[in-house]
Amino acid sequence: MISFFESSEKNIFAVESYKYLSEKDCNKLQWLFGNSKKLKEKSIVNNFIGPRSSMISPWSTNAVEMCENMGIDGITRIEKYFYDENSDFSFDPMTNEKFKCLNQNIFKLNVIPEGILEIKNIRKYNLEGGLALSQNEVEFLEDVAKKIGRNLTDSEVFGFSQVNSEHCRHKIFNGTFIIDNEVKKESLFSLIKKTSKLNSKNLVSAYKDNVAFIEGPKITQFAPKNSSFSDYYESKKIDSVISLKAETHNFPTTVEPFNGAATGSGGEIRDRLAGGKGSLPIAGTAVYMTPYSRVSDYFWEKSIDERKWLYQNPSEILIKASNGASDFGNKFGQPLICGSILTFENKFENNIQSFDKVIMLAGGIGYANKNHATKGKPKKGDLIVILGGDNYKIGMGGAAVSSADTGNFSSGIELNAVQRSNPEMQKRVANAIRGTIEDSKNCIISIHDHGAGGHLNCLTELVEETGGFIELDKLPVGDPTLSNKEIIGNESQERMGLIINKSDLEKFSQICKREKAPMYVIGQVTDDKIFEIHSKKSAKSCVKLELKHFFGSSPKTTLKDTSISANYPKINYKEDNIHHYLKSIFQLESVGCKDWLTNKVDRCVGGRIAKQQCAGELQLPLNNCGVVALDFLSDNGIATSIGHSPISGLIDPAAGSKNSIAEALTNIIWAPLNQNISGISLSANWMWPCKNIGEDARLYKAVEAASNFSIELGINIPTGKDSLSMNQKYNDKQVKSPGTVIISAAAHCTDINNIIEPVFKKKNGSIYYINISSDNYFLGGSALGQIIGSIGKKCPSVKNPKFFVKTFNTIQKLISKKQIIAGHDIGSGGLITTIMEMCFASINVGAKIDISKIGDDDIIKKLFSENAGLVFQSVDDSIEKNLIKNSIEFYKIGEVVEGDNLEVSNENKKYTFNISEYRDIWFKTSTILDRKQTANQLADMRFNNYKKQPLNFTFPKKFNGNIPKFNDNEKPIAAILREKGSNSERELANALHLTGFLVKDIHMTDLISGKENLKDIKFLGAVGGFSNSDVLGSAKGWAGSFKFNKKAKKYLTDFFNRKDTLSIGICNGCQLFMELDLIYPRHENHGKMTFNDSRKHESNFTSVNIAKNNSVMLASLEGLNLGVWISHGEGKFYLPHEKENYNITATYSYDEYPSNPNGSDFNTAMLCSHDGRHLVTMPHIERSIFKWNWAYYPNNFKGKVSPWIMAFINARNWIVKKK
DSSP, X not given: OEEEEXXXXXXXXXEEESSOOOHHHHHHHHHHTTSOEEOOOSOEEEEEEXXXXXXXXXXXXXXXXXXXXXXXXXXXXXEEEEEOTTSXXXXXXXXXXXXXXXXXXXXXXXXXXXXXXXXXXXXXXXXXXXXXXXXXXXXXXXXXXXXXTSOEEHHHHHHHHHHTSHXXXXXXXXXXXXXXTEEOSSOHHHHHHHXXXXXXXXXXXXXXXXXXXXXXXXXXXXXXXXXXXXXXXXXXXXXXXXXXXXXXXXXXXXXXXXXXXXXXXXXXXXXXXXXXXXXXXXXXXXXEEESOOOOSOOGGGTTSOOOOOSSOOHHHHHXXXXXXXXXXXXXXXXXXXXXXXXXXXXXXXXXXXXXXXXXXXXXXXXXXXXXXSSOOOOOTTXXXXXXXXXXXXXXXXXXXXXXXXXXXXXXXXXXXXXXXXXXXXXXXXXXXXHHHHTSSSXXXXXXXXXXXXXXXXXXXXXXXXXXXXXXXXXXXXXXXXXXXXXXXXXXXTTOEEEEEOGGGHHHHHHHHHHTTOOEEEEEEEOSSSEEEEEETTTTEEEEEEEHHHHSSOSOOOEEEEOOXXXXXXXXXXXXXXXXXXXXXXXXXXXXXXXXXXXXXXXXXXXXXXXXXXXXXXXXXEOOSOEEEESSSSSSOEXXXXXXXXXXXXXXXXXXXXXXXXXXXXXXXXXXXXXXXXXXXXXXXXXXXXXXXXXXXXXXXXXXXXXXXXXXXXXXXXXXXXXXXXXXXXXXXXXXXXXXXXXXXXXXXXXXXXXXXXXXXXTTSOEEEEEOTTOSOOOXXXXXXXXXXXXXXXXXXXXXXXXXXXXXXXXXXXXXXXXXEEEEEEOXXXXXXXXXXXXXXXXXXXXXXXXXXXXXXXOXXXXXXXXXXXXXXXXXXXXXXXXXHHTTOOOEEEEEEEESSEEEEEETTEEEEEEHHHHHHHHHHHHHHHHHTTOOTTHHHHHXXXXXXXXXXXXXXXXXXXXXXXXXXXXXXXXXXXXXXXXXXXXXXXXXXXXXXXXXXXXXXXXHHTTSOOSTTOSEEEEOOBOGXXXXXXXXXXXXXXXXXXXXXXXHHHHHHHSTTOEEEEXXXXXXXXXXXXXXXXXXXXXXXXXXXXXXXXXXXXXXXXXXXXXXXXXXXXXXXXXXXXXXXXXXXXXXXXXXXXXXXXXXXXXXXXXXXXXXXXXXXXXXXXXXXXXXXXXXXGGGSOBGGGOSSXXXXXXXXXXXXXXXXXXXXXXXXXXX
């Protein structure tokens, strides 16, 4: 039966149950649904938008589990239907549909699962199903059928198409190229592999795993001793390896941007979980490339006609895709710390070159225990295990469809190939893997991500060397209409495949059960090299083939092409237009401010972020690279950066590759690296419109150049991906995306405290410039060319790799010696934008430069060409001796000055640019895009206030920043309380550990089961994250687990009633304590946490004023102003009483947005109970513990930790005195 509940907004909650709901159950549900009322009607006639009947939504999965935790049995599905009053509600047709009546049949499916089909005509089946099989592959399968003496099944043909798709098997990169009738001796893949063969230093694993591993340092693992039950945190030394990976999700993001980008991010995270015998992701990166957004009336966008977009327009793609990637990272708990964006269109010889088939790259870095860096070899009898959610009719055939031109198949096939995201489920799976690999014995023999090709690709690769028997009936099915082919081929996004030994099953099951990670033993490893999927129910096998029929036997690809040189028109310009050019360039998405991207994505979760996008007292997105800490105690970390140059690649594909590598390197150079340039490894992701005349030849030239340049630099490319169908087909035309390589660089950073930012500092040394390209100044491929409307005839390249290496290593040594205090690469826009940006992040900082001695006489070329280069500020001029000693050609071009102007001199001419004016122009396009995602006109308030809210701290007078030392005999017990979906436990546990606590890990499953009761706990920390994905409101499900579970409720109530206890609720934990009315239990009307005024997630490094207060943790910090991270979507304190009724311990430094990110009543950032024992805070003080955690830290304060450490010291001292 289905019961209906109606909210105050007339939205409907439909609750399916297999038994009658009691009045008590209904009362619980009414509370859960925000005081909705239960309706008597069995059907409701009106206009609604809601989930498709055939797919139980991830939202429903969480809601049902919340009900189970609240003691409501018998519920099988809950869905929310939005009231569509005017039938104009925007919705995603993949996941939702329109309803004119909600009745008892909305979840019923009158579909009988299709049986196993024998495919007699493989050619016809290929065309009808969009399998993208080549003629040779069809003939190969026909031959397989003859050899085995039967027709192949639909599952086998479909499986082969996915496993052997271009997406999975990289047939072009492994193929033979014949260019201008010359057979090339090396394949593209062999060219890339050669870099690792010749420069193998530091490599641990390349090309043979989900990720690449390079050597890392010895680090301290901080984790619970045992993850199968509630246990104490401990520290132990391990040898580490560093992981690097980047994936593209171009086709799905073009078709459905939110889910396409979200699942792209999720899939790349799973790759870094699946390295070796299990590895851990730390931080992510993202790149977006689309046509011009056309959000304003920019003249350079008007010269090219807007197309009739197939699915979404460019501005929708930019907003929705970045929302999707951000949402997945925010909810999973992975910060996004580095990225890029490019919008571009060009018309040449009546052909449009544009990213109509968009690029969405998701990359990232992480680490593993070196002992786990290599996969084990499965043995007969080992168990095959799947972790994750149910199977649904989603993501069918994505590997094949994404290997073809977008628009080539019907919209139904293309939409059906896109996956849906479930980050909370993936987090549960990740936690189970984390607990397993951090254990004293890692029971994982081998592990593989679940993505393109579904079970078929994942499982065949797991048992590729042995064979495997899969029991179809043991796979979890969420949609009873699925055929065998759909069960084994769908791409539900949160799953992982593993192989473990039978003897380890019990402990592994306990870990999964505790983390609420669904686990299924679905088969066993064999030794007969046969892959079989069998159903006992039907006594049939839908797949039974030798593994050689899936791998290694399909025909090799041969590509023939002819070289074509494009003769683009030159760029015409006038020096008199220099101010106009700069203003226009600053409004390009690629050059302008990226605040609209960074303000909504978590950049601090995990507490290990040492450098993210934003810099300076104004916190503007300008940083060169991202850096994470490898542990909480050492100075070791990982640096990562991005580089690409597709526009210069249109002029010269070899130059495009070299410029892309150079950009990544001139970004990562500002972090001190182990072994300087030779310690860097690259991921190369190739996006190309192959099989068009001239494009295969251009691709070969680009890959060859990348290979040769990397070898000359002494670095390697041990990982990457290709997407070689970058064409978009319309009814009347085809649009090719520019051939693009995106480079992701990663290296071991030796000192996370010494990352150079692009922020000029007054009263220090001079400004220097180095042309690291060693090339003449050309405007081809530049942002200037974009706004003028011409690509240009000639672009710069990198001419002298030896000089590049020598310069790189010299700058690295100067950074290590702390002789450089500011630095930036020459990127989009050229030298002029680089210098302007180095003035932007501060108040009243300008510069005077003279470029007369730099190369060319032409000031436009010198200022706007995009030759790879470096600009830096020294501590003093003694730096010149080191540069001269190492034969580095450099130019001393000016000084940093106090003021609001940049003065540029060239020979006898002088130009003045007002910093504030141009900074606002630089911010303009970001504001226009931000309006599309931010409610209540707050995008404009952000624009008005960003330069009026500088960070300006007040520190304690005697604070030394040293890590405290405590007597080991006096360690009070603290507990970290977490729920499924929590993602901030490690940083809070570490803050308590540093300040003398013995820290215990407690999951809600431990309390609900009665295995933990909090009786020995003196300090309770409820952590941040997205418990239950914040379904039905922030922390609502978590609160329900306490409110309606007798054991858990008693344990928490008893804890708060004791007078010797302290607690802190941070972010999601704050929302939990407020929802449970624990801070002011005697209030008649209780305060709540509600949505930010912006109606979106906010992420920012802001600051708070600590008021006079009686908080145990914060009283001694009275009068301080401290920097702190915030990251939340429902962080607004709704406080119905007068201000004096609340113990407000901290307020945001400025009343207005964005310093106050949520619009809280009374500008509240932190509240405390009247007795001072229980603190709730939306700002993440636990992620702001270390000096390197802060996105802006005063130079005159030394030490390792920030003043926030004092809050936890105060807590410990209070508890010890209470004994």
